[in-house]
Amino acid sequence: MQLISAKPSPYVRKVKVTLIETGLIDEVEMVEVSTTPVATDPAVAAANPVGKIPALIRDEGPTLYDSRVICRYLDARAGTKLYPEGRIWETLTLEATADGILDAALAMVCERRVRPEEMVYEPWIEAQWEKVARSVGAINARWMSHLRGPLDAGQIAVGCALGYLDFRLGDRGWRKGNDALDDWFAAFSERDSMKATAPE
Known part of the structure; x- marks a missing residue:
């Protein structure tokens, strides 16, 4: 492959x-x-x-x-069961939330990287960040018990989404008010798979 x-x-x-x-x-x-x-x-x-x-x-x-x-x-x-049948809808929803964070974050990055400077639309950028901030807050408020459970695709997606926020939008400070998620991410980032794939 x-x-x-x-x-x-x-x-x-x-x-x-x-x-x-x-x-x-x-x-x-x-x-x-x-x-x-x-x-x-x-x-x-x-x-x-x-x-x-x-x-x-x-x-x-x-x-x-x-x-x-x-x-x-x-x-x-x-056959690793990263999409466990017993909590499949939760796993898929968490993965979709993380991918939504990435969609919005990438839209922000592309607005500055791809568009000519005179065409950059700041309200669009801020609207995308609102999506990110709401989603990160929702994960911190509603999903911590899931994140602390057995490894699944939702956790992988969240870990990669937060890593991208640090990589490209670190100055936005997603951690503020999201202490539980911050602690989880610090521990999750120590997995060998996360260290081996960290963005450069």
Whole structure:
């Protein structure tokens, strides 16, 4: 299998963490690309018509995308139960919340990186941050018991989302008022899979 990826991508990090946690990391060749929302790498476009990473090219079937589909596939392949039936809806909702944080954070980053300076729209950036702040607060208020439970895909997604906030939007201070989540993230970041995939 081949994973179309880029090291700074938090969605790629989710898949890499899952590969390590499922023991499948040695079965996948990493194909690193450089791509942006306005300049899609040809390898990305060939793997995923939407033009987004990651994409998992398989020998035995169609290419898979996006990160949630890939992570679910890897878990099923390895039989590791990162999507446990007993709490499947909670796990999926937590994963969706974390991905929503990433969607909003990436929109903020792209607004400054991709648009010409004179076209940057500050109210848009602040609206995206409100989504991030609400979601982080909701996880801190409602999801700590889940996060402290057995490892699942929701935890991996939250860990990667918070890592991306530190990487690209550290000055925004997501930790303020979210002490329980901050403590959890500090401990979760010590996992070998998180250390091995930390953004540079």
